[in-house]
Amino acid sequence: MNDPTGLVDLRSDTVTRPTAAMRRAMAEAEVGDDVYDEDPTVRLLQERVADLFGFEAALFTPTGSMANVLAVAALVGPGEEVLCESRSHVLRAELGAHGALTGLTSRTWIHERGQLDLAAVQQMYAPDMGPFFVRTTAIAIENTHNFAGGTVIPIEDVRALRTWADEVGVGVHVDGARIWNAHVATGTPLRAYGAAADVMAVCLSKGLGAPIGSLLLASREQVEVARVRRKRMGGGMRQVGVLAAAGLHALDHHLERLAEDHEHARLLAEACGQDPALTETNIVVADVPDAPAVVAAAREEGVLVGAVGPTKLRMLTHLDVGRPEVERAAKVLGRLLS
Numbered sequence: 001m002n003d004p005t006g007l008v009d010l011r012s013d014t015v016t017r018p019t020a021a022m023r024r025a026m027a028e029a030e031v032g033d034d035v036y037d038e039d040p041t042v043r044l045l046q047e048r049v050a051d052l053f054g055f056e057a058a059l060f061t062p063t064g065s066m067a068n069v070l071a072v073a074a075l076v077g078p079g080e081e082v083l084c085e086s087r088s089h090v091l092r093a094e095l096g097a098h099g100a101l102t103g104l105t106s107r108t109w110i111h112e113r114g115q116l117d118l119a120a121v122q123q124m125y126a127p128d129m130g131p132f133f134v135r136t137t138a139i140a141i142e143n144t145h146n147f148a149g150g151t152v153i154p155i156e157d158v159r160a161l162r163t164w165a166d167e168v169g170v171g172v173h174v175d176g177a178r179i180w181n182a183h184v185a186t187g188t189p190l191r192a193y194g195a196a197a198d199v200m201a202v203c204l205s206k207g208l209g210a211p212i213g214s215l216l217l218a219s220r221e222q223v224e225v226a227r228v229r230r231k232r233m234g235g236g237m238r239q240v241g242v243l244a245a246a247g248l249h250a251l252d253h254h255l256e257r258l259a260e261d262h263e264h265a266r267l268l269a270e271a272c273g274q275d276p277a278l279t280e281t282n283i284v285v286a287d288v289p290d291a292p293a294v295v296a297a298a299r300e301e302g303v304l305v306g307a308v309g310p311t312k313l314r315m316l317t318h319l320d321v322g323r324p325e326v327e328r329a330a331k332v333l334g335r336l337l338s
């Protein structure tokens with residue numbers, strides 16, 4: 001446990017604090033001015049992550065939201081549309097950035113578990129229909145799906161989307177903020193996910209435990225354009241090798257251990273009376289009669305959980321909660337919910 005407050009904080013996997021070893025790696029990083037593309041550690045991180053997923057190039061961004069905006073804008077222009085699941089992060093949790101900054105529109109399909117509904121996508125898909133209808137230029141999927149509870153979209157489904165998208169000539173974006181969890185949970189190679197996407201966004205600041213940082217993955221040409229857009233958005237950063245070093249350290253030390261988080265999440269799901277088989281990765285969503293009341297009562301006992309809606313609790317496991325803390329939280333929640 002790496003939380004000096006003594007609380008068991010399950011509100012998000014973004015609450016982790018950099019470990020001592022990560023801080024050392026950050027302190028020792030070689031740096032340069034990244035706006036000149038001269039930070040060797042940022043360059044190393046970009047090359048490494050692009051290679052992990054089989055992309056030509058990558059661009060370091062301060063947030064996953066910025067990586068998503070840049071990724072979708074690489075496929076969808078002003079007045080064009082992207083199709084997404086209704087609770088996708090790009091539409092629900094980025095404060096309208098894609099509409100406000102890119103000028104795109106969107107339509108959604110609904111899936112309780114955040115899955116791709118290819119039949120619905122094919123129904124909605126509108127190619128260039130002249131000056132009558134908005135043109136669909138991309139499909140965005142989220143893997144794992146955050147608000148659906150860390151659900152994995154199986155690689156077969158992603159490949160089916162890829163095949164169809166190639167037939168009709170539409171782009172595919174994967175919001176892979178937690179693609180690492182999908183990879184560890186299923187054993188699907190990162191390159192398989194990469195091969196099915198035109199562009200991707202991945203986060204270092206979720207389960208991997210870096211304090212900051214995400215990457216856009218795309219073609220060299222798309223990254224060139226995104227580099228300009230990133231600067232325009234105020235995201236041109238200078239000696240941020242200190243931050244990229246945290247990401248490199250996380251890839252070396254915190255990737256395979258995500259399996260522990262998944263095991264811990266199943267333990268919490270069980271304590272909350274949920275079917276643990278429905279907890280595929282590190283996010284637990286539990287149905288309770290009065291979520292805010294449980295949040296308040298758990299806080300009294302040093303366990304922080306979130307409420308998503310009046311009857312849904314949400315908990316995430318991560319690097320800063322070890323087995324003893326998870327067992328403590330499971331006990332508290334089990335008692336409160338019995």
Ligand SMILES: *Cc1c(COP(=O)(O)O)cnc(C)c1O
Nearest residue numbers: 063064065066089142146175177
């Ligand atoms: C966290 C998250 C992001 C990026 O969020 P930032 O807070 O902007 O880094 C993007 N997509 C999903 C699914 C996420 O969970």
